[in-house]
Amino acid sequence: MNKAIKMVVLNTSLGIVFKIPLSLMSIVNVIAKLYFKNAHPSRSNPKLDWFFHYLYDSGLSNVIPDIADLLYTILISIQLFIYIHFDKKMKTAFG
Secondary structure, eight states, X not given: OHHHHHHHHHHHHHXXXXXHHHHHHHHHHHHXXXXXXXXXXXXXXXXXXXXXXXXXXXXXXXXXXXXXXXHHHHHHHXXXXXXXXXXXXXXXXXX
């Protein structure tokens, strides 16, 4: 039972860490939509203006989903090794 708990905790924590870039980009998109929808020139925040313009003008907003896809592919590869390490049936199949 202890080995199963370790496998679940390890697998879940890796899943969370490797999926953070994509979830952050979704949150930034929602904040940007709300910010620019309600933005008035007299009440705008210069730091947020700079951040959103930098994010979209530099092309970083297009790169983040690609990085997230790469991290997801790496996560799937790592999961195979986790299952081989923790599961006896997988050890027998690949052993």
